[in-house]
Amino acid sequence: MNGYAEALPIYLDDVGDRQGAAECLLAWGEALALTGDLDAAAAHHAAAVDHAEATGDRWTRTQLWRLQGDIARQRGDVAAARAAYQEALTLAATIAGTDWWIVTVHERLLALPSESV
Numbered sequence: 876m877n878g879y880a881e882a883l884p885i886y887l888d889d890v891g892d893r894q895g896a897a898e899c900l901l902a903w904g905e906a907l908a909l910t911g912d913l914d915a916a917a918a919h920h921a922a923a924v925d926h927a928e929a930t931g932d933r934w935t936r937t938q939l940w941r942l943q944g945d946i947a948r949q950r951g952d953v954a955a956a957r958a959a960y961q962e963a964l965t966l967a968a969t970i971a972g973t974d975w976w977i978v979t980v981h982e983r984l985l986a987l988p989s990e991s992v
Contacts, residue, residue, distance in 0.1 A: 894926070894930045894932055896926045897923045897924075897926035897932065897939075898935060900919045900920075904917075904920045904942055905945075907919060908942065908949065916942070916946055920939060923935070923939055927939055934970055934973075937970065937973070940963035940966060941959070941960065941963040943955075943959040944957075944960040944963060944980075948983070953988055953990065954990065957990075960987075963980050964984070
């Protein structure tokens with residue numbers, strides 16, 4: 876994961892590319908979530924959200940909602956995961972060419988345990 880640590884300053888300091896920084900932080904957060912380091916994944920997610928919101932990029936924000944759902948799911952917070960996946964689906968529906976991606980998030984949503992009433 877050192878590649879992400881090396882790339883981030885290039886995006887921010889050398890190039891001034893906040894979109895690139897958001898995508899770098901997103902990928903880094905995904906990698907951390909896969910290793911189970913959820914606190915670090917959440918921190919990278921939060922930093923990525925700041926950059927993605929500043930650029931207005933809907934696609935990266937959509938992926939960030941999915942990552943937020945993944946982190947919540949791994950933490951056992953089904954309600955937060957469900958809400959984040961729903962936000963990802965809602966935003967993705969406004970972006971052309973994301974049908975394939977919507978299916979993958981919908982599958983994650985369906986895999987969540989049902990809420991007890």
